[in-house]
Structures are given as C-alpha cells and as structure tokens.
Amino acid sequence: MNTTQTPLPAGNGFLSGTLPILIAAAIFVFFAGLIPTVAQGDVAQWSVPWIPSLGVEFAFLIDGLSLTFALLISGIGTLILLYSNTYLAGHPQYARFSLFLTLFMLSMLGLVLADDLIVLFVFWELTTITSYLLIGFSHTAEKSRRNALQALFVTGAGALAFLAGLILIGFAGGTTSISGIIAQGDVLRDHALYLPIFILFLCGAFTKSAQVPFHFWLPNAMAAPTPVSAFLHSATMVKAGVYVMARMHPSLAGTDIWLWTLTIFGALTAVFASILALRQTDLKQALAYTTLMALGTLTMLLGHSSGYMMTAFVTFLITHSLYKAALFLVVGCIDKSTGTRDANTLGGLGRVMPLTALAAALAALSMAGLPPFIGFIAKELAYAGSVGAASSPVFVTVMALAANALMFAVAGIVALRPFWVAPGGTYTREPAEVPWQMWMGPLLLAGLGTVFGLVPALIQGPFINSTVAGLMGAGADPKTLKLWAGFNLPLYLSLSTFALGLLLYLSHVKMRRGLEAVFTRVPSLDRGWDSFLAGLKALAAWQTGVIQNGSLTFYLAATFSTIAGGLILTMMISGMPFIEVNFEGLTWKTATISVLVAAGAILTTVTNSRIAAVAALGVVGIGIALMFIVFSAPDVAITQLLVETLVVVLVAVVMLRLPAMTRLEFNAKHAAISGAMGATMTVIILAVLSTPLNRRLSDYFEIASWPDAYGRNIVNVILVDFRALDTFGEVAVVVVAALSAYALLRTTKGPAA
Amino acid sequence: MEPLLAITIGVLITCSVYLMLSGHLLRFIFGLVLISNAANLTIFVAGRLTEGAPPLIPEGADAPLGEVANALPQALVLTAIVIGFGLFAFAIVLVFRAWTSLSTLHPDEMELAEPNYGAHAKATKLALKKDTTQ
Numbered sequence: 001m002n003t004t005q006t007p008l009p010a011g012n013g014f015l016s017g018t019l020p021i022l023i024a025a026a027i028f029v030f031f032a033g034l035i036p037t038v039a040q041g042d043v044a045q046w047s048v049p050w051i052p053s054l055g056v057e058f059a060f061l062i063d064g065l066s067l068t069f070a071l072l073i074s075g076i077g078t079l080i081l082l083y084s085n086t087y088l089a090g091h092p093q094y095a096r097f098s099l100f101l102t103l104f105m106l107s108m109l110g111l112v113l114a115d116d117l118i119v120l121f122v123f124w125e126l127t128t129i130t131s132y133l134l135i136g137f138s139h140t141a142e143k144s145r146r147n148a149l150q151a152l153f154v155t156g157a158g159a160l161a162f163l164a165g166l167i168l169i170g171f172a173g174g175t176t177s178i179s180g181i182i183a184q185g186d187v188l189r190d191h192a193l194y195l196p197i198f199i200l201f202l203c204g205a206f207t208k209s210a211q212v213p214f215h216f217w218l219p220n221a222m223a224a225p226t227p228v229s230a231f232l233h234s235a236t237m238v239k240a241g242v243y244v245m246a247r248m249h250p251s252l253a254g255t256d257i258w259l260w261t262l263t264i265f266g267a268l269t270a271v272f273a274s275i276l277a278l279r280q281t282d283l284k285q286a287l288a289y290t291t292l293m294a295l296g297t298l299t300m301l302l303g304h305s306s307g308y309m310m311t312a313f314v315t316f317l318i319t320h321s322l323y324k325a326a327l328f329l330v331v332g333c334i335d336k337s338t339g340t341r342d343a344n345t346l347g348g349l350g351r352v353m354p355l356t357a358l359a360a361a362l363a364a365l366s367m368a369g370l371p372p373f374i375g376f377i378a379k380e381l382a383y384a385g386s387v388g389a390a391s392s393p394v395f396v397t398v399m400a401l402a403a404n405a406l407m408f409a410v411a412g413i414v415a416l417r418p419f420w421v422a423p424g425g426t427y428t429r430e431p432a433e434v435p436w437q438m439w440m441g442p443l444l445l446a447g448l449g450t451v452f453g454l455v456p457a458l459i460q461g462p463f464i465n466s467t468v469a470g471l472m473g474a475g476a477d478p479k480t481l482k483l484w485a486g487f488n489l490p491l492y493l494s495l496s497t498f499a500l501g502l503l504l505y506l507s508h509v510k511m512r513r514g515l516e517a518v519f520t521r522v523p524s525l526d527r528g529w530d531s532f533l534a535g536l537k538a539l540a541a542w543q544t545g546v547i548q549n550g551s552l553t554f555y556l557a558a559t560f561s562t563i564a565g566g567l568i569l570t571m572m573i574s575g576m577p578f579i580e581v582n583f584e585g586l587t588w589k590t591a592t593i594s595v596l597v598a599a600g601a602i603l604t605t606v607t608n609s610r611i612a613a614v615a616a617l618g619v620v621g622i623g624i625a626l627m628f629i630v631f632s633a634p635d636v637a638i639t640q641l642l643v644e645t646l647v648v649v650l651v652a653v654v655m656l657r658l659p660a661m662t663r664l665e666f667n668a669k670h671a672a673i674s675g676a677m678g679a680t681m682t683v684i685i686l687a688v689l690s691t692p693l694n695r696r697l698s699d700y701f702e703i704a705s706w707p708d709a710y711g712r713n714i715v716n717v718i719l720v721d722f723r724a725l726d727t728f729g730e731v732a733v734v735v736v737a738a739l740s741a742y743a744l745l746r747t748t749k750g751p752a753a
Numbered sequence: 754m755e756p757l758l759a760i761t762i763g764v765l766i767t768c769s770v771y772l773m774l775s776g777h778l779l780r781f782i783f784g785l786v787l788i789s790n791a792a793n794l795t796i797f798v799a800g801r802l803t804e805g806a807p808p809l810i811p812e813g814a815d816a817p818l819g820e821v822a823n824a825l826p827q828a829l830v831l832t833a834i835v836i837g838f839g840l841f842a843f844a845i846v847l848v849f850r851a852w853t854s855l856s857t858l859h860p861d862e863m864e865l866a867e868p869n870y871g872a873h874a875k876a877t878k879l880a881l882k883k884d885t886t887q
Binding site for chain 1: 776835
C-alpha cells in the first residue's frame with residue numbers, strides 16, 4: 001500500500017449500505033427457490049384486481065423466461081450493491097444512490113414478472129425514470145445531466161409508441177392479460193391491426209434496447225457511475241426491450257415482416273456497434289458498444305423461430321449478462337485502482353491486481369467465445385441457428401461472424417492489454433488490488449460463466465428448456481448445450497472467428513486511426529441530437545414570439561378575427577340561415593334615431609379630438625335611450641340616461657389628467673376585421689329575428705306579476721322578485737368595481753411627468 | 754323595423770372593434786362603451802320591438818290588457834347596462850392608473866408584465882447559436 005492513496009472507508013452504514021444488499025440477496029434466494037417448480041415446466045401465477053372496470057389485474061407470472069431474468073436481475077443486483085457499497089464508500093449521496101438502485105431493481109423485477117400489459121407498461125416507465133435518475137447521479141456535471149435527459153427522451157418517446165402498441169394489443173386480443181393473449185395463438189398475427197401493433201411495439205423495444213438508429217443514447221448513458229452501467233446498461237435494463245420481444249414472441253413472431261425487420265436491424269446494430277467498439281480507447285465506452293452488439297445479436301436471434309435460434313437466444317442472454325457485468329465491474333476496479341480507463345495508458349496490472357485480472361480473463365474468454373466457456377456454446381448455437389436461418393442463412397451467418405470476430409478483438413483490448421501488456425503511459429497513482437467486495441462480484445460472475453461452460457446441464461434444465469418451451473409453445477425443441485458437437489459447420493465458423501478476431505486484435509491500433517478518420521467525417525446522430533434540441537428550443541422561442549408577442553392589439557385582432565371567422569365558417573357549414581328582411585312599421589322617428597346613433601359611433605371613431613369623441617359618445621348613448629323610450633321600455637331608458645351621464649362625466653374628469661389623443665392612422669387590416677365583425681353580427685341578428693319568438697317566460701311573468709308578487713311594473717318585478725338573485729349579483733359587481741377603482745386611485749401618486 | 758336596428762348594431766360593432774384595435778387606451782375605452790351599447794341593443798331587439806305599450810299592469814287588472822312589450826329582455830338589459838357601467842368605470846380608472854404609473858396610453862409600449870417577445874425570441878436564437886458553435 002502506498003501512502004498517497006487514502007484508505008477506502010469500509011462502507012456506508014447499515015441502512016443505506018448493507019440493508020439493500022440483504023434485500024437483493026433475499027429476493028435472489030426467493031427466486032432460486034422457485035427453480036425446481038419452473039424446471040418441471042410449471043408456472044407460478046399471482047394476481048389481484050386493479051382496475052376491474054377495464055379488466056386490468058395486478059397480475060404476475062413466473063415461467064422460464066421471467067425466472068431467468070429475475071435471477072439475473074436479483075443476483076447481479078446483489079453483487080452490484082455489494083460492489084457499490086465499497087466503490088462509492090463515503091459518498092455523501094450514497095443513500096440516494098442505493099435507493100435509486102434498489103428501486104430500479106424492483107421496477108425491473110416487476111417488468112419481467114408482469115402478466116398484464118398495463119402493469120408491464122407501468123414498470124417499463126419506472127425503469128425509464130429510475131434509469132434517468134441513475135445516469136444523472138453526478139448531477140453537478142453538465143454532461144451527465146444532458147446524457148440522462150437524452151436517455152429519458154429517447155426511451156420515453158419510444159415508451160409512448162410502446163403504450164399505444166400495448167393498447168392495440170389489448171384491443172386486438174380482447175384482454176390485457178399477457179398469458180391470456182398468448183393462449184389465443186394467432187389472434188394478433190391474423191388481426192387487421194397487426195402492422196400498427198408491430199411498428200409501435202418495436203418502436204418501444206428498439207429504443208429501450210438501443211437498436212440502430214436509436215443506439216446513440218446508450219454509450220452516453222455511461223456517464224453513470226460504473227456499477228450502474230454494469231447493472232442497467234449491460235445486464236438488465238437495456239434487455240427490457242429484448243425481454244418484451246421475447247415475451248410477445250409467441251404471439252407476434254413468425255411473420256415475414258417480424259423475421260426480416262428484427263434480422264436486419266439486429267444484424268446492423270451488432271456489426272455497426274462492434275466496429276464502433278473497436279474505435280474506443282475508453283474501456284467503458286468500448287464495453288458500452290459491445291453491449292449494443294449483444295443487444296443486436298439477441299434481436300437478430302429473436303427474429304427467427306427455430307429451436308437452435310431460441311436456444312441460442314437464451315444461452316447468449318445468460319452468457320452476456322454474466323460476462324458483461326463482470327467486465328464492467330472489472331473496469332470499475334481498474335478505474336478505482338489506477339485513476340484511468342484509457343486503453344492506451346493501461347497495462348501491466350496482472351501482477352498488481354491478480355484477482356481482478358483472473359475475473360477479467362475468465363469473463364473475456366467467455367466473451368471471445370473460446371472453449372470451454374459458456375460463450376463458446378452460445379456462439380456455436382448461434383452459428384447452428386444461422387446456417388439454417390429462415391431469413392437468409394448467408395446474410396445472418398456473415399453478420400454473426402463479423403460481429404463475433406470483432407467481439408473477440410474487443411475482448412482482447414479490454415481484458416488482455418490492461419493486465420498483461422506493458423503500460424503505454426504512467427499512472428498518476430500506484431495501482432493496488434481492490435478490496436474483496438469489489439473483486440468478488442466480477443470473479444463470481446465470470447466464474448459462473450466458466451462453470452456453466454464446463455457443466456452446461458446446470459442451466460439446461462431450469463432455464464434453457466423451460467424458456468424455450470415458453471417461447472415456442474407446444475412444438476418446442478430446445479437443443480442440448482454441449483462443448484463438443486463434433487466436426488460441423490459451426491465449429492469451422494468458430495475457428496474462422498478466432499482467426500479473424502486475432503487478426504483484428506493485432507491490427508486494431510492501426511484500424512482505430514482509420515476508423516477515427518472515417519467517423520469524424522460522417523454525421524453522428526449524437527451531434528444531430530444536440531442540433532435537434534437546439535432547433536426545438538429555437539422553434540419554441542420563435543413561435544412564442546409570433547403567437548405571444550406581448551402586443552395587446554395583436555391579441556385583440558386575433559380574438560376578433562377568430563370570432564368573426566368562426567361565426568362565418570359555422571354559417572357556411574350549416575348553411576346560410578333563413579333571413580327575412582321586413583322594414584314594415586318603419587317611422588321617421590326611429591329612422592332618425594338610428595341615423596343619429598350610427599353617426600355618433602362613426603364620429604367617435606374618426607375624430608382625433610377628445611371633446612368631439614365624448615360628445616359623439618353622448619349622442620350614441622342618448623340615441624339608444626330614445627330608442628328604449630320609443631319601444632316601450634321607460635325603465636331601461638331612465639337607467640341608460642343616468643348611466644350615459646355618468647359615463648360622460650367620468651370620461652371628462654379622467655381626460656383632464658390625460659394627454660391629448662394621437663392621430664389615428666387608417667389601418668386597412670383592422671378595418672376589415674371590424675367590418676367583418678359588424679356585418680356578421682347584423683346577419684346573425686337578422687337570422688335570429690327571422691325565427692319565431694318563444695314568449696313562454698314573458699307570458700308567465702305577465703300573468704304572475706300581480707297575483708304572485710303584487711307589482712304592476714313587470715320589469716321591476718322581474719328584477720326584484722323573480723330574478724332577485726341576479727340583481728343582487730349585479731349590485732355586488734358594481735360594489736366590487738367601485739372598491740377596486742377606489743383602491744387603484746388611493747395608491748396613485750399623482751400624474752407622472 | 755327590426756332590420757334597421759340590426760344594421761345600426763352592425764355599425765356600432767364595426768366602430769367599437771376598430772376603436773379597440775386602435776392601440777390607444779382612450780379609444781379602447783370608447784370602443785368598450787360602444788360595444789356594451791351594441792350588446793344591450795342586441796338583447797333588446799332579440800325580444801322584438803313593440804311601440805307604445807310598456808309592460809305594465811293597469812290598476813284593477815291581474816294581467817296586462819292586450820299585447821305589451823316583452824318584459825324579459827328589458828329586465829336583462831337593465832342589469833346589463835349597470836354591469837357594463839361597472840366595467841367601464843373600473844376600466845377607465847385602470848387606464849388612468851396605467852398612465853400615472855407608465856406614462857403611456859399605448860398598451861403595446863407597456864412591457865412590464867410581458868417583455869417584448871419579438872425581441873426576446875431573437876435574443877434566445879442568438880444565444881442558442883452561440884451555444885452550438887462553441
């Protein structure tokens with residue numbers, strides 16, 4: 001031990017440090033207890049009603065597939081929590097971290113156990129949110145926040161499509177129960193909505209499992225602390241997309257579009273990601289891209305339905321989770337020990353960190369697909385499936401060969417060079433072996449990969465057979481996992497993989513330079529993402545500037561145009577109303593008053609003199625009062641006269657304190673809007689007048705006024721008796737207006753300069 | 754008879770909307786007065802017009818004798834006139850207060866609550882551009 005390195009604290013206390021580990025371990029033990037049941041081919045089911053009106057149940061089901069996932073999640077979760085407790089020992093926010101991680105683990109368990117589409121979606125989104133919180137754990141770094149948000153947006157947008165897909169599935173299947181839908185066999189494949197279901201469903205699965213072209217968020221998610229990357233972004237969460245594809249495989253797979261879409265996207269993702277992995281010098285980034293490769297391979301395998309492909313799928317799923325989590329944790333150990341993750345700097349750690357090196361070697365050999373590790377078996381099975389692929393054996397085999405060879409090279413870069421090749425640079429601190437809590441996880445996982453490789457029967461019964469049976473239904477033919485299958489095509493393909501991989505490894509430094517030159521030139525989706533967000537923000541700013549520009553005149557013009565336009569449109573759609581223009585009974589009195597009112601209104605509008613405007617306004621008011629008198633409304637006329645007088649007085653008083661009016665320039669657009677408003681109103685009134693009047697209420701008031709309320713003025717009786725509450729409200733409005741006006745005037749400090 | 758009033762109302766509405774769009778608060782107030790008058794007239798006309806027969810019950814009778822003017826719209830208009838006045842009174846005090854506090858009668862120059870988004874949008878765009886070029 002050197003002196004510059006501060007000794008690591010032992011942990012983070014019981015509550016936030018040890019307790020989560022115990023919870024995860026207890027869950028693991030619980031699921032392990034179910035292995036015998038599932039190995040017999042039984043399923044465990046449990047449900048309580050949740051939304052009975054929609055037939056949604058809080059239903060869970062444990063079969064081979066969910067048990068495999070559940071054991072991986074809780075088992076790796078336990079080791080990750082143990083690892084983190086030391087890796088982040090003494091971190092001020094460790095409690096938050098372990099809470100998020102535990103929550104994530106529980107959400108993920110819920111996701112793989114759910115037997116109801118809605119429940120599945122709820123847990124799906126919970127993993128999205130907890131993943132967001134974990135990626136952004138170093139919230140003070142801008143990069144982490146950005147990457148967390150990117151992951152949230154991409155997977156969140158996919159989740160919306162996914163939800164739509166699930167709803168359609170529920171609609172097509174007539175139930176939200178997943179086992180219920182699968183039991184119906186071809187119901188989804190034969191349904192008219194199969195294509196929309198397929199597209200929406202895959203949008204969700206592909207974004208979650210980072211398939212090309214949605215792959216860019218995953219390497220960025222490596223901003224999270226290493227244990228998180230190991231857990232979420234290699235072993236569990238990103239496999240959620242793969243999980244749902246596998247879960248719905250019996251109902252959705254088997255069509256040409258499923259076969260080809262999954263094959264092509266999976267293969268492209270696998271090869272593209274492996275090439276990108278080779279380019280990385282940061283070990284963690286390199287691993288992130290190899291995760292993409294694994295996800296692509298799993299997708300490609302799921303595209304098919306043969307026994308070999310399905311067996312290869314389950315085997316590779318387990319294999320990858322074991323070696324990838326181990327390797328991520330190893331990188332975390334290296335980082336902790338040396339302070340760097342740069343592949344060019346690292347080297348010679350094999351003697352200093354023997355146990356980590358052992359874990360790395362076992363995991364990497366499995367990843368490279370060498371015998372006698374489980375990775376070798378998985379690869380053989382995949383080749384066996386590929387040569388008989390229903391899509392195109394040549395395409396699938398070539399893609400698988402390329403991806404596996406690249407994987408072989410990357411395994412060398414990640415696990416061989418840092419330990420057994422001379423360092424390319426100097427370390428800032430003296431490396432030392434990490435504490436047992438940190439090397440134990442990776443060693444255990446890598447060790448399991450070795451044990452399963454040597455004794456594949458250990459996983460054959462409980463996991464492979466039951467899962468393949470679930471995937472393929474009645475005619476399932478799970479293949480036997482064995483190290484030696486004789487001299488056959490897969491074996492020769494494996495040998496070519498090793499040769500090609502070795503070649504790639506030896507030339508990777510040179511290739512990296514070439515790749516660098518290529519990739520800086522082609523546009524990257526990651527940079528495109530930034531421009532997309534910036535564009536979105538600019539668009540929002542622009543449209544706010546246009547729609548909400550802070551100009552009252554603009555708002556009013558928009559409001560009036562909408563009213564006029566809406567009314568005209570309604571009239572046009574529902575047909576022009578019947579209008580009967582009847583000037584019968586027109587007298588010189590009313591004609592004069594009307595002209596007076598109109599003239600007053602026009603004068604108010606065109607004048608630039610305040611006095612003239614007030615006088616014209618008075619003319620309008622008094623003209624209307626006269627109209628009330630002529631047409632038998634004396635009470636209204638009196639009120640109108642009174643109010644009109646008050647209006648003129650108030651305007652006059654206020655105007656004494658206000659500056660003269662500026663000249664009003666003619667505005668054609670405003671004139672058009674107001675003209676349209678006026679004309680529309682005239683037409684509407686004419687239309688109303690052309691319909692018969694319902695006088696029922698007026699008749700009632702006329703008859704009831706004296707007998708019920710002892711009033712001879714019917715209008716007054718209506719106001720103070722029949723509609724007294726309205727009048728009370730009216731009085732209240734006036735009082736409130738008066739109080740508010742008083743308050744405004746009281747706080748006015750006198751006219752501004 | 755009624756069609757003439759319908760046309761008068763149309764003129765009133767046209768003038769009031771034009772005044773409200775003028776971008777000057779005093780003219781806006783004039784427009785407000787005109788548009789409430791137009792609204793009152795609309796309600797009044799909708800109940801049909803009757804000349805020389807106010808809705809009164811003569812002494813000794815239980816109901817009006819013969820046809821009288823429609824009482825219901827009159828009662829509604831009465832309420833509307835008073836409420837319209839309340840609104841007007843408050844609005845004109847608000848205009849006055851706006852003038853004393855902000856020294857302008859042009860609402861488009863009042864940017865205390867809503868900063869000029871036109872300019873704001875331009876500034877944001879520039880800032881974003883700067884961000885991405887860095």
